[in-house]
Amino acid sequence: MFPTLDAALLEHWAGTAVAELERHRAVIDEINVFPVADRDTGTNLLLTMRAAAAEPHPGGSVVAVADALARGALLGARGNSGVILSQVLRGLAEAVAAVDGPCAGAVLADALTRGARLAEKAVTRPQEGTVLTVLAAAADGAVATGSDRLDLVAAAAAGAAGTALRATPHQLPELARAGVVDAGGMGLVVVLDALVSLLPDIGDVVRKETAVVGGLAATGGTAARGPLATDLPAASDCGYEVMYLLDGCDDARADTLRVALDGLGDAAAVVGDGAPGGTGTWTVHVHCADIGAALEAGMAAGRPHGVRVMPLVDRGREVFPRARAVLAVVFGPQVAALAREVGADVLVRDCPLPGDLPADVDEARLVGALAGTAARHVALVTGDGALAFAAERAAAAARRAGQEVVVVPTASVVAGLAALAVHDPGRHAADDVVAMTEAAAGTRSGVLRIADAAALTWAGPCVPGDVLGLVDGEVVLIAPDLPVGALWLASRMLTAGGELVTVLLGDGVDDALAEGLVAELRRSHPEVDVVVHRGARPGHPVELGVE
Structure with a gap:
């Protein structure tokens, strides 16, 4: 007999998730660098999940338990990550309520799909490489099984989330620069893994295969793909995290409030409990400098209460702990080894056949690799004339993020090697770039x-x-x-x-x-x-x- 998502399992899942988030809280806090490095994502997720698990659920049915988890998470949400988690649990409540009968794998897949949709709608500027990406991957993985077996669907969701988590440093320059995965995404994997661990037979196997939380907090990755987040307001410009509950709001007013908050700062999110009309409760979150303006925007949309304001203090590491680096874009492990021998950071490309376009490296991936060097001054050596345009655009984007990037013109692999051969870290950065450029031009x-x-x-x-x-x-x-x-x-x-x-x-x-x-x-x-x-x-x- 295969397990079902009944009231007892939901309660056990919530309790286990709280315990696992407690166990991993410090690690998740430490790797929290986006959207601001205030090192509290693990704590926020834990407090949100505790509030969900502590919410009373009279009646004890699976619907009652799911509703209680969703409401508790909404009212007790902490931080942007907690708001997202509340939408995962709201998706669970909606999926359970929509089924007339036992809940199993198909309901979990529907819950994650609903949660992903609600979470993305809640934030004003969704970014690739965040918990939203990990959640969407979990939902897609669950749906792709086409199964109603809860254990198989849960395992697929956890596995897909783990894979997506591994890719987050390749999607956000902030993560690549710090050498970490997304903190909120890691917290979601902890929550999904908590469910898998409770399912008989498959739990132990899946935990071994998807044990990303122990080994993927730090990645050291340097390559990047996907959209960039270089145009967000700086955390230092925001100053405060403002959160409050809101009554008397409806969907239209919530949409207007999101736009207003987005104009005040970043990380704006407005989520509700799904109640019709203006009868429900909403949670509001924003990073901003003007606390009064954030509250006034809420007053225009409903009745704010339960206001919490926290200063945003970046307790992170120096953004560019290295003074200089040379980033070499190379084909294959042999040339990569040659580049590393002379002290270069390396972005290894796929090896295309003659005539193939260099589609494996684009502006986004180059920007992520530049960020991953964690160096304030970077000399970029592409070793391919076809990358010249993407390299210049990537350099411009990296400069907007605070890096000093100079592209060393290199039309071929051997020209790139010639440039690297004269690299001297003891020489002044500008003189070193001139020497590399001359060596490449003379090849x-x-x-x-x-x-x-x-x-x-x-x-x-x-x-x-x-x-x-x-x-x-x-x-x-x-x-x-x-x-x-x-x-x-x-x-x-x-x-x-x-x-x-x-x-x-x-x-x-x-x-x-x-x-x-x-x-x-x-x-x-x-x-x-x-x-x-x-x-x-x-x-x-x-x-x-x-x-």
């Missing part, structure tokens, strides 16, 4: 590719299997095999002079090719040094750089 780049079709090139007609030598994207020679093509291409590139040849080999290329090339170049160009590394991109058996 000529070439690649070998295998023709996969007959074509007419600048070097003449080619057939499938021919080795093509390209410089700056143009075919300059056609060779019978890779060793000959590598020698011809290197020799051609050296006609304009050079002191160093950098050779990158693809994974399928034998070391003998490099050994032969080095020997021939030493004979024909004894004045030239040759270095060989692995790390050419797929589709490029050999990449060459001449400085």
Whole structure:
């Protein structure tokens, strides 16, 4: 017999969630950096869940218990995270009330879906990478099971929430910079995991698979995807967290109040208990500098009471604890290792096939990676001319967030390596950027590719299997095999002079090719040094750089 979401299980879930939030409160508080680093998200979630669990529920039915949890959370909500949690429990109450019969997996999926919708509607500026993202993922994971088994749906929701939590540093620069996951999202995972732990048979397994709360508070992640939060008002400009309950309000007035509060500060949220007309109770939350204006806006929408005002004090770490960094965008682990050897931070790209667009790196991901360096001054080395526009836009966005970012123009992987090779952390930052830029500009780049079709090139007609030598994207020679093509291409590139040849080999290329090339170049160009590394991109058996 599979478990159902009855009154006893709801009560047990609430009690377990309180205990787990108590256990993880300090960790969640510590990683709270968004929207303001006031280190209280764990405490707020705990107080909200305690209020929910303590709310009386006469009658003892599953509907009565769910209603009591939702009402207790609404009246006792603390902070923005508590407001969101109250909407999760309101979604649960609505889903339970909509079913005439036993509640199981389908009801939980409906509850999370309703909760996600209510929570997103409640806030004025929803952001990717927050508890809203984690909640939406949990709802999607639950629905995707298509099952009515409570244990399977709960496990899917917890697993999807954990996966979404891991991704939050890649979505918010503030999280990437601090090297943490979203605090509110972590609290939601704790609550969902509390339910999973109560279900027989599957609980122990799922807890092992989704035990994110112990290991994902700190991430060290540097890559980012998704929308940015660089345009929010600074926490120091807000000053206070203002919360109050509101009677005599309806949906239309609540919408007007949200707009008014959003104009006063940030993190504005207005949520109700779902009662019709103006008969219900609403909870209001905002970060702002003008307490009086926030209360006046509430008075225009209804009757405020239960007012709580707390100063917003950033007890966090220095936003940019590092003075300087170089961020290198690279393909593959071999080139990443080379970049790290010279002290660069690294954003590793997916390796596209020749001709593929660099869709794996965009402005948002670059901004997140820049934030993740936690450095006030960053030199950005992209190693790909196709990223120039995204890099400049990312640098501009990062500057608006307070970082000093300079893009070092590098049109190729080998040009990027040349720039990194002259990086000197002991040199003045501006002088170091100039040196890297000059090294990249002085590097000529070439690649070998295998023709996969007959074509007419600048070097003449080619057939499938021919080795093509390209410089700056143009075919300059056609060779019978890779060793000959590598020698011809290197020799051609050296006609304009050079002191160093950098050779990158693809994974399928034998070391003998490099050994032969080095020997021939030493004979024909004894004045030239040759270095060989692995790390050419797929589709490029050999990449060459001449400085």
